[in-house]
Amino acid sequence: MNRDATPMIAIRPARADDAEALPEIEQSAGLAFRTVPDLAWLADGDNVSAERHRALIAEGACWVAADDQDKPVGFLSAGIEGGALHIWELDVRLDRQGSGIGRALLERAIEDARRRCLAAVTLTTFRDVAWNGPFYRKFGFRILEGTEIDQRLAGLLNDEAEHGMPAERRCAMRLDLSRS
Template identity: 80%
Template sequence: MITIRPARGDDAEALPQIEQSAGEAFRAIPELAWLADGDNVSVERHRALIAAGACWIAADDQDRPVGLLSAGIEGDALHIWELDVHLDRQGRGIGRALLQQAIDGARRRGLAAITLTTFRDVAWNAPFYQRCGFRILKPSELDERLARLLHDEAAHGLPTDQRCAMRIDLG
């Protein structure tokens, strides 16, 4: 049984390992396999995001984290930084449950939208979010923050032709 709950400070230590495990799925895509060897979000950054109050955990029946959604409030939007589920737990609806918790939380806060950046054609990225109601933003729809994030991702080696920003309006 999986429980979705707000993340706690003591969860932060386990989160980089979940991100690393989830990243192993990129090994199945030759041109993106290098992402599986990339840096993960630091424990310190997870602690800061948790302290800001917009992070959720999927915990197993012993309350051990097996999935995470880390987000931050950016103006009138909740921005998703990471949504990861341990590789051996994927495909069971855990990511969707975490995402629904974030949507519900953003609505309770009165936020206008949820945003994120992701891979356009990776099955568990943009196509997943589209099934959950998000839409890919056209370049003309990008605000300064999202345009800057995509630019920063490109500077860190992510292929610009494969990345996109997405949004779901909550109003």
Template identity: 80%
Template sequence: MITIRPARANDAEALPAIEQSAGLAFRAIPELAWLADGDNVSVERHYALIAAGGCWIAADEEDRPAGFLSAGIEGDTLHVWELDVRLDRQSQGIGRALLERAVADARRRGLAAVTLTTFRTVPWNAPFYRKFGFRVLEDAEIDGRLASLLSDEAGHGMALDQRCAMQLDLR
């Protein structure tokens, strides 16, 4: 049984380990296997996202985090920074439940959209988000904020032709 709840400050320390575990799934894709050993979001950054009210936890029966979604409000948009589920808990609907909660919160706040950047063809990336109604933004649709994020990702070794910005329109 998983419960989706707002993250609390004492959850922050557990989140990098969940991100690390989730990243192990990339070992199944030879050209992206290096991501399994990549850097994780810092505990300090998690504290900041939690304090801003943009982080939700998928907690197990003992209230331990098994997954999380971190996001931030950028103008009239909720931007998803990270969605991770521990490798041993993947394919159980936890990521879906976290995303549904974040989208519901964005609607409640009256935001216009939810955005994110992700891999175009990795099954648990863009194809997963398309099932929720997200669409890939093309060229002129990509605003300066998203273009900057994609550029930063390219600077960290993620090929631009493999990445995309996606948006779910709420209005």
């Protein structure tokens, strides 16, 4: 294989034995926040526990991007919340970012939501961080404003603010799925 070639990545459902690797991937991905001065503190934040990852995996809406050795290098954790697939976390190891892994994970989640005949895919994220709001807008997600933000999403945004996230930079986003 060419030294510059990107190793093969497979997107597959997460398994319980993947849970131990996911906090490390989250930690690595979070290092990207060091490039955003007022959010650099996030690089040293707490990660979701392996136990919580196992619970999310058991619900059946989590995927990993695995390398050619079947080792996870990225993941997307989601859950079905109020008729929507809600993305809790999308992370790719820092050294693998920018290679299409996040896009592939997101496409897989959207495909799964359509297969389940769900109305939408939702998430909360930073409005202005390049790999957050602008990334999701490329896939057709829109920022919800005012009364478009339902009670569930408003509650999540409030919880995030209580945990130190700057509320003015956070947003709820939604991708409406066609029923056709």
